[in-house]
Structure formats: structure tokens, C-alpha cells
Amino acid sequence: MIKIKASEITPEHLYRSRRRFMVGVGALAASVALSACGAEDATPSPTTNAAASGEGTSAVTPASIGATATQEPVPPTASIQSDELGDALTDYESVIGYNNYYEFTTKKEGAAKLSQNFQSSPWTVEVGGLVNKPGVYDIDDLRKKFTRQERIYRLRCVEAWSMIIPWTGFPLAELLKEVEPTSKAKYLRFETLYDPDSMPGLKNNSYQWPYIEGLRVDEAMNNLTLLATGLYGKDLLPQNGAPVRLVVPWKYGFKSIKSIVKIDLVEEMPVSLWMAAAPHEYGFYANVNPQVDHPRWSQGSERRIGELGRRKTLMFNGYAEEVASLYDGMDLTEYF
Numbered sequence: 534m535i536k537i538k539a540s541e542i543t544p545e546h547l548y549r550s551r552r553r554f555m556v557g558v559g560a561l562a563a564s565v566a567l568s569a570c571g572a573e574d575a576t577p578s579p580t581t582n583a584a585a586s587g588e589g590t591s592a593v594t595p596a597s598i599g600a601t602a603t604q605e606p607v608p609p610t611a612s613i614q615s616d617e618l619g620d621a622l623t624d625y626e627s628v629i630g631y632n633n634y635y636e637f638t639t640k641k642e643g644a645a646k647l648s649q650n651f652q653s654s655p656w657t658v659e660v661g662g663l664v665n666k667p668g669v670y671d672i673d674d675l676r677k678k679f680t681r682q683e684r685i686y687r688l689r690c691v692e693a694w695s696m697i698i699p700w701t702g703f704p705l706a707e708l709l710k711e712v713e714p715t716s717k718a719k720y721l722r723f724e725t726l727y728d729p730d731s732m733p734g735l736k737n738n739s740y741q742w743p744y745i746e747g748l749r750v751d752e753a754m755n756n757l758t759l760l761a762t763g764l765y766g767k768d769l770l771p772q773n774g775a776p777v778r779l780v781v782p783w784k785y786g787f788k789s790i791k792s793i794v795k796i797d798l799v800e801e802m803p804v805s806l807w808m809a810a811a812p813h814e815y816g817f818y819a820n821v822n823p824q825v826d827h828p829r830w831s832q833g834s835e836r837r838i839g840e841l842g843r844r845k846t847l848m849f850n851g852y853a854e855e856v857a858s859l860y861d862g863m864d865l866t867e868y869f
């Protein structure tokens with residue numbers, strides 16, 4: 534069991550503006566009870582090759598986590614935070630110590646160490662394609678230009694584990710309004726940095742690099758869709774996708790692409806890295822859906838990191854009210 538440090542909990546005043554924020558009763562007990570991350574080591578990772586599963590069996594060891602997050606220091610507080618369902622935040626050590634970042638490694642507890650020297654500054658994000666005002670944005674300018682908000686979201690990995698993470702970021706819609714998509718633009722295509730010198734996992738030729746993801750324009754415009762630059766009130770660490778990543782809380786975690794260098798507005802549906810790797814297993818939409826199982830495992834329940842036992846998985850990860858209408862009339866077993 535790992536004790537959470539008071540300094541790692543974001544102070545209450547930072548969270549007041551958050552949508553439907555609640556403090557959960559009994560959240561303290563839940564937030565300090567971190568179990569070994571490999572409790573479900575039978576669960577396969579998002580890969581066609583079960584042998585490449587990143588689900589390890591050892592506990593998170595914060596001492597092995599190399600890089601230290603700076604900026605936006607968080608003053609000590611005793612307040613405990615939770616999402617709008619009253620679920621406690623996943624502790625900081627787990628959020629930064631148990632990651633999927635295949636450009637570094639398929640081992641969840643190895644990404645932090647292997648990415649510790651990753652250079653996320655200077656950094657630019659190129660936004661182009663079917664837009665009236667294409668641009669190359671410096672990450673520091675993006676941070677200044679758009680007011681960052683705190684959002685507590687559930688992250689549900691397709692591998693059936695989940696976390697609750699307090700992100701800092703701004704709605705992707707704000708950037709889109711700035712570049713003005715043309716009427717031909719139907720989708721967004723996101724691209725992660727491809728740098729074999731600093732990303733050892735790129736040698737893994739089971740995947741077609743760079744990591745690509747996509748959204749429909751209306752999904753990207755939804756208020757829940759965030760470009761995150763921080764979590765727990767600190768800048769993102771490399772293993773979480775520094776300096777800027779997508780967060781789409783009603784979709785499986787693999788849609789939330791890390792370390793973005795390029796966003797293109799396009800007419801055709803982009804083919805993501807996972808669609809290319811295993812099209813029968815990973816669709817474009819990837820909405821969290823307990824009724825549509827992965828061909829190799831159930832999506833009906835999940836393991837919340839830090840908890841024993843399993844929870845029921847919620848339709849759209851609990852965000853149906855905000856997003857279900859995006860899919861009116863669509864057969865979600867076909868468009869999985």
C-alpha cells in the first residue's frame with residue numbers, strides 16, 4: 534500500500550469551477566489503497582499478439598519514476614477529490630507510473646523510466662488540412678492563448694482497467710474555432726511525434742508508426758474533448774503524453790493520443806494505428822460500450838486502479854448524457 538502525499542492532491546479551489554464536482558464520502562480510504570497493478574494479469578493488452586501484453590504483475594514503484602513534474606506547484610491540502618459520480622481520484626503515483634505508451638515500451642511500468650529524458654520543449658503543433666487558417670502553434674503560445682481548465686475524467690482503457698484523473702487543459706473546440714475548418718472537413722487526424730532516437734519502442738515493427746488517431750469533427754467539437762497539458766495541477770510528464778495530448782473520456786483510452794505534433798482536418802475517415810493493426814478488434818469509434826465485447830475479452834466490467842474487485846463498465850464511460858446524441862441512429866455494434 535502506498536500513502537498518498539497531501540502535496541499531490543490538487544487544492545479544492547482549483548476544482549470549484551469543474552462541472553458537477555462532488556466530494557465523495559469515503560474517498561480517502563479508496564485513494565490510498567493502491568494495489569499491485571497486475572491484479573488482472575490475465576487481461577490482454579491492445580495488441581494482436583497476446584505475448585506483447587503490457588499488463589505487468591509488479592506494484593508501481595514511484596522511486597523508479599525518473600522525471601519530476603514541475604510548474605504549477607500544488608500547495609498541500611487535506612481535501613479529497615472525486616469525479617461527478619463520487620469516485621475518488623486515482624493516486625498520482627499510479628497515474629504517472631502505470632502507462633500505455635508504445636513508442637517507448639509495451640510494458641506499463643517501463644514507460645516512465647524510458648521516457649525520462651524525452652524532450653518535450655521546444656514543441657510545436659501543426660494544424661492544417663481543410664481549414665481556412667492553418668497554423669504552427671508553439672506549445673507555450675497554446676498554453677497562453679487558451680484558458681486552461683481543470684477537468685476530472687474517468688479514463689477507461691480497452692484492456693478493462695480504469696483511472697480517475699484530474700486533467701488540466703482546454704477544449705479542442707477552441708483551437709478548432711481558431712483555424713476555421715472548411716465545410717469539406719469531416720474528420721480530424723492526429724499524429725504523435727515519430728523520433729526513433731528518443732523512442733525505443735518505435736523499433737517494434739508490429740505497428741505502423743507514427744501513432745495516428747482520429748475523431749469526427751462533431752466529436753472533436755464536443756465540450757468534453759480536451760487537449761490536456763497537465764494533470765494533478767502539474768505539467769504532463771513524458772509518460773502521460775507531454776507536452777500535449779488528447780483526452781476523450783467517453784472513448785477507450787487508446788483514442789487519447791499522446792505527444793501530438795500534427796492535427797489535420799480531412800474529408801475521409803483516418804485509419805488509426807490500432808485500426809491498421811487489428812481492424813476486427815479496434816474500430817474508429819471506440820466508444821466505451823459494455824454491450825460490445827472485445828473479441829478476446831469482456832467489456833462488461835473493469836478494474837479501477839487502486840481498488841480490489843471489479844466495477845460495471847458504464848455506457849459511454851458514464852458520459853451518455855453529454856455524448857449519446859452524437860450517435861443517434863447508428864448501430865454501435867457495427868460502428869464499434
Ligand code: MTE
Pocket residue numbers: 579628631632633634635636688689690691725744772773774785786787788789790791792
Ligand atoms: N498515445 C500514443 N502516442 N502511444 C500510445 O501507446 N496509448 C494509448 C493512449 N495514447 C498510447 C497513446 C492507450 S492504450 C491508453 S489506455 C492511454 O494513452 C493511456 O494514457 P496514460 O498512460 O496517460 O494513462
